[in-house]
Every structure is written in C-alpha cells, then in structure tokens.
Amino acid sequence: MSKSPFQKPIEIKISTVVAVSAILHTSDGIALDAALKGMTGGVPDFFEGDLAVIDVGDLAPGCERIDWASTIALLKKYRLNPVAVRNARPDMIDEIASLGLSLDTGKRDDTPAAAPAPAAPAPEPVAPPPAPALTPGANGADKAATLIIDTPVRAGQRIYARGGDLIVMAVVNNGAEIIADGSIHVYNTLNGRALAGASGDANARIFALAMAPELVSIAGVYRTFEDGFPAEQARQPAQIRLNGDKLDIQSVNSATRA
Structure with a gap:
C-alpha cells in the first residue's frame, strides 16, 4: 500500500x-x-x-x-x-x-553556567521547571497541575509529572517507572519504580494503598527492595518520606516507621 x-x-x-x-x-x-x-x-x-x-x-x-x-x-x-x-x-x-x-544552561542556584560571571551579579530566584505537565481534562490548564492516570502503568512504561504531583488510580506493574517533581499518590498497588521530588523537592512523598515497589527515590535519595518490601508495610497503605539522608517508610494508619 x-x-x-x-x-x-x-x-x-x-x-x-x-x-x-x-x-x-x-x-x-x-x-x-x-x-x-x-x-x-x-x-x-x-x-x-x-x-x-x-x-x-x-x-x-x-x-x-x-x-x-x-x-x-x-x-x-x-x-x-x-x-x-x-x-x-x-x-x-x-x-x-x-x-x-x-x-x-539551566541553573540549580545563582551560579552562572558556561559563561564568565559578571561583576557583582544580582541574586536570582531559582527558575521553575519548564513546560509543566498538565492534568488531562483538568481545570486551569494555564498552570502546573496534578497529572492523573486512570489506566494501569505497564512494564516498560515511564510516566513523568513535570512540575507537579502524580496520581495513579490503577496498578503500577513491575518494570514500570513513575516520576513526579512533586509527590506520588497510587490508589492501588505500587510495584515497579517510583521517584518523587525529581527536581529536588525534599518534602515530596510517595503514597500507595498497597506498597510493593522495586525501588523508590525522593529528591535523588534511593532505596531498593531486593529482599522485598518490609513485611509490616508490604501491600498495606503506607507512605515514604525523606528523613535527613535516608528514606523512611510509615504506615498511613500509625506512626510506626521502618
């Protein structure tokens, strides 16, 4: 043809x-x-x-x-x-x-990149991430918004919520990768890899109704689970947050940490 x-x-x-x-x-x-x-x-x-x-x-x-x-x-x-x-x-x-x-040429701070520094430069605010992802069908499409995924995230798929949070309403399968500049919320089972605070937000968190990830990261701090997710939180509602230089796992129903 x-x-x-x-x-x-x-x-x-x-x-x-x-x-x-x-x-x-x-x-x-x-x-x-x-x-x-x-x-x-x-x-x-x-x-x-x-x-x-x-x-x-x-x-x-x-x-x-x-x-x-x-x-x-x-x-x-x-x-x-x-x-x-x-x-x-x-x-x-x-x-x-x-x-x-x-x-x-993007900057993490006020240090000029790839060019001689001018004399006595004025402080500059950190620029927000470019081209933020917008929620499909969300109100207020002119601003950074939460990205909502209604379908399963399959092995080999990578989803990135640029400039905001990511909400997944279906299962995240093994071999899948979900990333957000903000927090990640999975209202189902979280397998695969979840990376929150991808642009450096140390206050971002990862939430799931059933935790079973292979790897998690917040603001570049990683933790893997080759031996399985901690038994007391495995496939239970839980959250992951950054505490100093390590990742803590906390049940959403109690203050118990792993």
Whole structure:
C-alpha cells in the first residue's frame, strides 16, 4: 500500500524526557566509582540506562581537572548515559563539546553556567521547571497541575509529572517507572519504580494503598527492595518520606516507621 502523498517525512513533537542529575563533588575517579558502587548496592540494572546530566557546580575551586572521557565511561559502567553538562566553566566547554555532550544552561542556584560571571551579579530566584505537565481534562490548564492516570502503568512504561504531583488510580506493574517533581499518590498497588521530588523537592512523598515497589527515590535519595518490601508495610497503605539522608517508610494508619 502506498503512503499518502501528504504524509510528512518527519514530525517534531514536544516530548517529556527525564534525566537524572549526577552532581560531582570531586573529580577523583576512584572516589566516584566507590560512591556509585555503594549507591547501587551492586544491582546491575539500578539506573536502567537513564539519561544523565553531569553537574559540576559543586566542585571545589581547587580540585583537579576532570578527566571527561573517564568520567563518562564510569557513568556508563553504572548504566547512566551522560547527555549534557551543567554549570560548566568556560575552560571546560571545548572538551565537553568534543565528546558530544551538550551544555545545559539551566541553573540549580545563582551560579552562572558556561559563561564568565559578571561583576557583582544580582541574586536570582531559582527558575521553575519548564513546560509543566498538565492534568488531562483538568481545570486551569494555564498552570502546573496534578497529572492523573486512570489506566494501569505497564512494564516498560515511564510516566513523568513535570512540575507537579502524580496520581495513579490503577496498578503500577513491575518494570514500570513513575516520576513526579512533586509527590506520588497510587490508589492501588505500587510495584515497579517510583521517584518523587525529581527536581529536588525534599518534602515530596510517595503514597500507595498497597506498597510493593522495586525501588523508590525522593529528591535523588534511593532505596531498593531486593529482599522485598518490609513485611509490616508490604501491600498495606503506607507512605515514604525523606528523613535527613535516608528514606523512611510509615504506615498511613500509625506512626510506626521502618
């Protein structure tokens, strides 16, 4: 069957792409390797090929030069795929570009990225996430809103609520991934992976009527459940919240924590 003569050879549409931030506090490859090994706990598919933005804004001023090729290879070893660098200094730009990475001009703070700093810059507020996701059929479509999903989230699916909360009314299956810049609410069984506070909101939480996730994260702090979810909260109504640098599990019916 011949194709319609009006069919375009290519179409460009807005799509939601999620990337994790790999925030470097050192350029020491050995230290980075050890930290990633400890973070992933030896789980080979911990990141599952996630896109990554390398953030160098927190590097100490006097640290050694970054070996970009080795750093990229190290992240790929742990199944992170670097696509861009954030907060790059001007002297880094040529080497970054030669390795095929983009320059992310977004800012986590007031530090200028990829350009010389002007004298005495005025403080700037942190910019909100671009192009917030809107709830299908929600009122007030001109503002960031809660994204509501009524159908099951199947293995291999990834859903991202940019700039707001995510509500899932059906089951989240094993192998699925749900992500929100705000909190996540699952009014059914939560299997798979759930990542709340994806843009750094440490106050975000994960709620589910039946908890059974493979992995959870809030503001970049991860916890995996290779040995199963804690028995006292497994498949029970529960919430997960960030407490300092660790994730706590709390029943929604009591103050008991795991």
